[in-house]
Amino acid sequence: MKRRELIKLVGLITGGSMIGGQFFLSGCNAGGKAAGGAFNEANMALLNEIGETIIPTTNTPGAKAANVAEFMRILVTDCYTQAEQEAFIKGISEIDVVSNKMHKNDFIKCTPEQRHEILVSLEKEAKEYNQKVWEADKPEREKFKAEKRPYNFVPSPKHYYSMMRQMSIAGYFNSEIGAKQALEYLPVPGKYDGAYPYKKGDKAFY
Template identity: 35%
Template structure:
């Protein structure tokens, strides 16, 4: 049973129609534009995973690539971002290898871990400056979008929730005055 059938059955059970169900269902089935569809190809998801890994590398906890962030990003770009940000993301992504070639003389995936870190730190600084000067209606900076999606994808993944954050399968009651010890991981 798919989502559409489930909503239709629930609507029939409650004896009416679900207001806005068509709009809700259309949002779930929106096709990707031809350009965005290329993000779903294996080479693209691998490349996105490597970029995300440079932002959030493996340490004592798994990195972004292991959390499946490379597969998460295309879905979010397709389903959650408007055309302006989609275009900015695609343009920025297409320029990564050119920029790596210019700065280091090789493609991004050929860079050492230290060079990748230096590369993303430079991009992060540039994105921060761009975002501060950005006007209403302008596209977000490519790296700003990439970093947001990397962090969101990682910390909402099973790996991020159970291994990077402090996971309590069955938590106790809420205690708003729980003592914090410096260096503790956040709860998932």
Template identity: 45%
Template sequence: MNRRDAIGRVALLMGGAVIGAEFFISGCKSGTAKVEDLFVADTVAFLNEVADTILPTTSSPGAKAANVGHFMAVMVQDCYTPEDQKVFMEGIGKLDDAANKKFSNKFMSLTAQQRTDLLIDLDKEQKEYGTKKNKDAEADAAKHKGEKDYKAPEVPNHYFTMMKQLTLLGYFTSEIGATKALRYIAIPGHYDGNVPYKKGDKAWAT
């Protein structure tokens, strides 16, 4: 699966544009500042657990097995703007704050079910945030329609949107995701444009 296809799939699953996609497609040379804190072992472990709660082990290995936490760190450092880097870094603390508020404990100390319940709440929150953001942008654009010098205000992305997108992107472009969760045939190889589909079959990675 190439980068453009992977981003297209994540955008379809998320119902919106993938943050940092333009840099990911071009090779992640955004020129953004380094965020070394993301590569601290505890931070990568935290991100792996968040990712594994989003995509846990089922009939195929989960996101932690694909080390999606490290993928997130690389992508945020190399493909995110400084503004989005800041939101993501602050989001790690906000996620822990949400865990404390809901369960009086840090995320890493929660049970698997508590983690799932928390991320369901955050997923609902990021969807509502995105909907409001889009509506406000449309209303503002309509208000300034016809103004040549009009520039839409920059509204921060939601940190959990970033985490969820990077989890999906990192997992389905990993070797484990492509070969265990998706169906995979090494390329180059025989091409068959009319492969029969059976209900329940996994999607193709290639």
């Protein structure tokens, strides 16, 4: 899947623009340096389990099989601003704080049902948090828009769970498993069919 199509898909599913999407699209480095050693073995395992709760294994492999944690590591390291990196890294430890408050156990030790409850709770929290961030950013955002340089505006970091959810979805559909098993896979450029039905007025293929 092309990067632009992936960003549109994530936005459609999550109802918001993909965090770090502008850097992911351009392939540029966002300049953040906070990631450091945050992506250790334990944290990678946790992120894969969070992804698996968001996209579980059914008749097709889930997010864990697609190793979405590795996608998160790359995207956060290369495409997140310093502030976004710091928010995400803080969120990794915050997951277990929330988990212990709700179920007296770390997330990775919780049952699938308990994990689902935790993420539903975080989804609600994230929605409220992101709305407040949007409102707080509005004056600065409008200023850049009035100056006709909206792409220079750098928004405040959104809730860490929004980041994790978006990257779980993006990482999954960007993987071979997601592309070939969850989606209808059409190899590029595909086969040539000189007798394909055509009606006058139909658009030509690109």
